[in-house]
Amino acid sequence: MDTPIHTCDYKISANNGGGYTVRLGGNLSIETASESLKRLYSELKKASPPFYFDLTDIAVLDDYGALVLFELKHHLKISESDFHIVNPPETYKKTLSLVNFDFNARCSVTFGQPKNNIIVEFGAATIEALSNVKFMVSFIGAITLSLKNVLKRPKSLRGQDTINYMKATGVDALPVVALISFLLGLIIAFMSSLQLKQFGANIYVASLVAMAMVSELGPIMTAIVVAGRTGSAYAAEIATMKISEEIDALFSMGFNPTLFLVIPRLVAAIITIPLLTVFANFFGIAGGLLIGIAMLDLTAGAYITQTIDTLTIFELCWGLMKSLVFAILISVVGCLKGFQAQGGASAVGHAATAAVVNSIFLIILFDSVFAVIRSYIG
Amino acid sequence: MRQSPIIEVKSLTISYNNELILDDISFSVACGEIFMIVGGSGSGKSSLMRHMIGLETPHMGSVFIGNVDITQCADEEFQNALKKIGVLFQSSALIGSMTIGENVALPIIEFTDLPKATIANMVRMKLSLVGLECYVDHLPSEISGGMRKRAGLARAMALNPEILFLDEPSAGLDPITAAEIDELILSINRSLGTTMIIVTHELDSIFNLSQRLVMLEKSSKRIIAEGAPFELKTNSSNPMVRKFFSRRAEMKEERNKSEGSHETIIF
Structure with a gap:
């Protein structure tokens, strides 16, 4: 051989x-x-x-x-x-x-993508952006119509689905939201005490923690955590259904995909995210209380009294109103990105990423808008 | 004995992003017929089906289901037209988070007022029609591809539609399972008189099932043949059609032709 x-x-x-x-x-x-x-x-x-x-x-x-x-x-x-x-x-x-x-x-076709000049690229990007806007507007329109439908006939809301999503969005997120806000309260109290101690104004740590948590950090931290947990899940679930033709199947069976998929998620988010925010506020204040007692020689009673004195009903409602808006943002963006998915498995990942990034951006943006409004109404 | 058409497609033109997919397609499907849409990969068969069930709006032309033009009717009429049809998608499209039983029950719960227990029995009946009555509580991911197709078929038939659209019902299945699905389609058509519109490129299914078919072709973007499969196989004037039905490759012939020329260049 x-x-x-x-x-x-x-x-x-x-x-x-x-x-x-x-x-x-x-x-x-x-x-x-x-x-x-x-x-x-x-x-x-x-x-x-x-x-x-x-x-x-x-x-x-x-x-x-x-x-x-x-x-x-x-x-x-x-x-x-x-x-x-x-x-x-x-x-x-x-x-x-x-x-x-x-x-x-x-081959008449050239290999790979043909190279366009910058004007063509710019035009294509503009057209794509416009069609995105168009899709978004029609999506929001569809949600509005479906909501109207639900208000007229409450039975058309998928109750069991809504409850399941409420559990996933709210109950399951409670431990992580609680822990994060507790630590956040701890940090704010500790950092502010370093400054306030110098003036002997230890008791104002309670005011600071309460105000910061209730009007700003409670709603925003909850929203960010939920955007990461739930917004991405909404996007990934819907995107998976989209690419495996499940949404087409729902449509062809005569279901309204928006009513079927978006409304339960939206309702679940609207109910649970403000509730989570209340818990976040509570745990944040508890974190501050711990520092107050352990490091600032405040009594629990004095700390709590100071907290209650600082907070107003308006302040609480303002924070909750913000978290309501964040809830709508997170669920609508999550579902929208899911519905926009096209292609294979990578589209699902892309949808989830886009949902998180966009909703966090919008949360921060809307929060600053709220801050501006707040500065006008005093 | 030609019955009145139940579906009529009139000069339908389909394009995505300015790219023409199908140009000026017209045909009609008679009541109770097994009608096939065939063609090579990328010839636009699935696109045609998606337009026929109103998932997408055509560039031009119209699709009549019964007497209703679904491309431009009011929403209510469209919903009524949808009730006449059932669709089995290529990927079965069962809702992944629901069991097989829940999937089949979904349209029944939504569109009838039957009590729960009755619906559960109905679901079992529908599933036994496709031989899956023992899998009511399984998730779609827990059963095989062939079973998923059958479950999808059961769901498509849940509301006794007059017309069933099947997108590649036996694609990706082993020959035995594929034959079983064909058998099932035939028996449903015979016993219930359901009109079947099947998108496929499986030759066995085409010859076993179809009474009439249209063949689409990628390059001309039109219907290149219409008629009964056996007739087309032998009598079609278009060599492309005869090639398709006798499963002959196109590549090879072209290559053989050009081979001579390029050998002279190099050697």
Whole structure:
């Protein structure tokens, strides 16, 4: 039995009548293609056509080997008449004939994406943005119509689904929201005490924590946590249903996909997120209380009294109103991104990411709008 | 004995993002018929079906289900038209978070006023029609692909639609399961008289089931053949149609033709 050959060797000689003969030998296949191509290319760069590739001594040749020849022809810009393959072994004639050397000419379409100039790109992006806006407006319209429908016929709300989503959005999020706000209360109390201690104003730590939590941090931290947990889940669930034709199936069975999928999620978010915010406020204040007692020598009674004195009903309602708006933002953006999904599995991930990023951005944006409004109404 | 058409597609033109998919398609489907839409991959068969069930709005033309033009009727009429049809999607499209039973019950609960226990019995009946009565409480992910198709079929038939649309009912199934699905489709058509519109490219199914078909083609974007499959196989004047029905490759012939020429260039 012959030992298999693993190397490709070649001899380049100048012809009498001009041009070069490359006598290839050994193994020109997937094993040696990369190396032979590099070596041959660097040596033939200086030589001048015509080239004769003599394959008489070739022992192994596959389509990668043929590709080497093709690439040489291509890179050295050898014209058709200057490129000759001499004496291909009978067994490899088939291999060579399978390789289609002029596939480039045969395809009318170019490889990859055609490159557009910047104006075309800009126009395409604008059109896409406009169609996104159009989709968004019609989506919000569909939600409004479905809500109207639900108000007219409360039975059309999918009750069991709503309860399930409330559990997923609210109950399951409670531990993490509670822990985060507790720690946040702790941090605010600690940081502010460092400053307030200098003025002997320890008791105002309670006011500061209460105000910060109830009007700002409670709603916003809850919203951000829920956007990460629930907004992404909404987007991923709906996107999965979209790409597996489930939404089409619902539609063709006569269901209204918005009523079926969005409204229960929206209602669940509207109910649970303000409730979560109340818990967040409570745990934040509890965190402050711990620092007050442990580090500032305040009594629990004094701390709580100061907290109650600071907070007004307006303040509480303001915070809850904000969290209500955040709830709508999170659920609408989550569902919207889900419905916009198109394509394969990567679309689901993309939808989830886009939902989180967009809803957090919108939460912050709306919060600053609220701050501006607040500064006007005092 | 030709019955009145139950579905009529009139000069339908489909395009996505300015790319023409189908151009000026017209045909009609008679009541109780097994009608097939066939064609190679990418010929726009599924797009055509999506337009026929109103999932997408056509660029031009109209689709009549019964006497209603679903492309431009009022929402209420459209909902009524939807009640006449059942759809089995290519991926079965069962709701993943619900059991098989709940999936089948979904349209029944929504569109009838039957009490719960009666609906549960109805679901079992529908599932036994496709031989899945023992899988009521399984999730779609817990059963095989063939079973999912059958469950999807049961759900599509839940409200006794007059017309069933089936998108590649036997694609991706082993030959035995595919034959079983074909058998099932035939028996439903015979026993209930349901009109079937089947999108497929499985030759076995085409010859076993279809009474009449239209064939779409990618390059011309039109119907290139209409008629009974056996007739088309032997008598069609279009070589492309005969090739399709006798399962011959196109690539090979083209290559053989060009092979001679490029051999002379290189060797």
